[in-house]
Amino acid sequence: MKTKKSVGLVILLLIYLFAAAIGIGVFYVCDKYTNMNFILNILLADVAATIFVWLTGLIFKTMSTYDPYWSVQTIIIYVLLLVKYNNWNLGTILLLIPLGIYTIRLTGNFIYTFSNLGYVDWRYKMLKEKSGKLYFLLALMGICMFPTMVVFAASLPAFYFARFGEYNPLILIGVVLMLGAVALEFISDYQMHSFRKNRTSKDEVINVGLWKYSRHPNYLGEISFWFALYLVYFVINMSMWYLFAGAFINLVMFLIISIPMEERHMLEYKPNLKEYIETTSMLLILPKKKQK
DSSP, X not given: OHHHHHHHHHHHHHHHHHHHHHHHHHHHHHHHHXXXXXXXXXXXXXXXXXXXXXXXXXXXXXXXXGTTHHHHHHHHHHHHHHHHHTOOSHHHHHHHHHHHHHHHHHHHHHHHHOOOTTOOOHHHHHHHHHHGGGHHHHIIIIIIIHHHHHHHHHHHHHHHHHHHOOOOTXXXXXXXXXXXXXXXXXXXXXXHHHXXXXXXXXXXXXXXXXXXXXXXXXXXHHHHHHHHHHHHHHTTOGGGGGGHHHHHHHHHHIXXXXXXXXXXXXXXXXXXXXXXXXXXXXXXXXXXOOOO
């Protein structure tokens, strides 16, 4: 099993190195031979890299090849923009810290839970059963491209900051909040891994630590991270207030897609989950409610 895991991780590393090279190539061509805005150039490069990862998922028969994309997309683009526009200053370096820690935490969590390249997420299996022969298209648009677009939109403040950002003491508010959001995710993940390691049955419901007061404290951290990132750029350029839309779209995605889908799935094999849902806040860390 360890051999399969290590081989799978090496293959994934190669996939993402090629995806990054393709994205860089597309950005370079667009930047040199077109007059498009740099954000549009990034978008086309991001789409090209996503399509490549999708194709590898078809080859290996698992769209789980896309799973690490969420965690590495933003920081790779951010660093490359810093290099291209040579905008290294105290402000851009400070923002690099929470972005880097966020990437390490989320990617590390993926590596920890990764078993082998044959693993297929239950959500992908469900979508494949429902879509049949059209699964390849659903995989491209729903599993790969949609999350890419959500993260791209939420990352726009970072991309603008990489090109135009400068140090302002007020950005420390956003940076500290970003670090707090990552800490919340890390603690949530640690408590969940400990729970899964010590539980006696798969149908047990976690009801300890942060999870006692929030059904999805890890998602709360994820959502908070992107709003805090928005704040970093907002304090130096309030005229672009509308960039909050990316973080808001990410919030809506969790509220109407990710969380309901996950809880419906868990209700199938966790009979006590209904009581947990009735008495525990969905996202915010709040005291227990009385059961109806």
